[in-house]
Amino acid sequence: MKRLLKIEMERAFHGSLFVLAVLIGMGIFAAHIYQIVLPDAVFIRNIDWNDEVFLKVYAGMQLPNLYTDYMEIFGGSFSILYHFILPVLTGLPYAYTLFTDAKYHYMDQLILRGGQKEYYRAKLFVQFLTGGCVAVLPMILSFAVTAVLLPATRPELISPTCIIYGASVLGELFYRHPLVYVIMLWFIDFAGFGIISCLSYVFCELMENRFMVVLVPFVLYFCQYVVCSAFGITSVREGLRIAALRQDKVHEVVPYVIGMLVLVCVSHCMKIRKRDLL
Amino acid sequence: MNRKRVVTVAAVAVCIAAAFAVWNVNVKYGVPKKEIHPMEAAVRANGYEYQVRECRLLEPEDFPEGIEKTDELKAVLVVKIYLRSLDGNKSVSGANLMVQGGMWGNSMDLELFYVFNEEVISGGWNKKIDENGIELWIPFRMYAVQVADFSLEEMKSEQYELVISLTPFRSITLDMEND
16 A cells, blocks of 8 residues: 555656646736735835834724735635636646556556555545545645734734624634634645545546546536525535635535545445456 | 765855844834733823723623614623823823734634824824823623624623724733633
8 A cells, every 4th residue: 555655646746748737827826926925025114113104094994904915815716716716726637547447457557566455545545645636735835924024913803804703603712713613624625625636546447538627627616506596595606715715604515525535435446346347 | 076076066055145134124123012911000101191990791781872773783892991181281082002902712703993193083082081091991892693602691791902002013912801
């Protein structure tokens, strides 16, 4: 299992597609930093604390800071775009190997050497890990860049300048311990997009080319969003933008997560019990 | 030096520079001045004295004039603040003040009331006490949607947090128990 894992990890993380996926994510964050964070950084550097007019205009107002300007919390079009294309990005580095392994019989070699169960376990684990990393790495890097430009002042509910408010999921935690909130956001995104990227693993055998295997999570994610929007129900896409999610909508998102987990588990069990593989 | 070593050295250098930049930006522009005071303490800041004298939860029958009774409006939290100018030449109308109440747990989104100066008051009432001071009555309306699961008794036992913000980056939190 260890050897198989090592081989698969190398295929996933050492490929240029992994770098490309992270770079695309970073590009979106960079656009947000250029459009929102940089002007705010210039603004706070030019404040004249002796200017009475400024003090009057901004009395009681929260000045831009790391937590309110960080893209995941700030919201805005770039955040929506990032969450929209993430299912494609998460599948980009590794999902196609599920298809090519079977097509070029590389899978047979690995199963002969490591065992069928171990092969599929390694595949599923690495797919989950790749999806999570592609989703979260640009977030961590952009948070670091924002931290360099803006002070980490504790956000004040008194003057909310972001999409989180009282009724938001973990809203109280954000206003009391913002760093803990941000770290939790990364964990949730890691797990959420990790599971979504595993949908490629579930449907890989039904697809006829490698591009479709990569696109499966995005197609399902997008279709589900369109259907849910038509009926006014919270979709997975909205559910995974935790900062914008309201507490009373959580119960609408939980069944999707459980459903995806069940789907992945059932598919995995079926794959490892398949008899006519070799 | 091989390529791996160059990359490692560059990464370590970037990390050190970033850590210094984070420290620098927080020392220069961050660190808000925040003070916590008990109820009725006279807080002096920017040439003014602020004192929260009372904080009461009113039931619909006790709603003051100007607040319309509706089925949605469950209770009103009234905060009475005394504001006085310490400098005889300075008017209370020049005071910068913004107040917000917050109830944690069920909901913390109560109606916001900004009180920038005597002429521009977006909520509440004020009464002139003497030449230098005014008394502000600031009501926070609690709607059914915010406090649906709370009975009035439970609401009374809740801990409230009142934040008075005086200038950007500076605020005073009054640690008080709802009476």
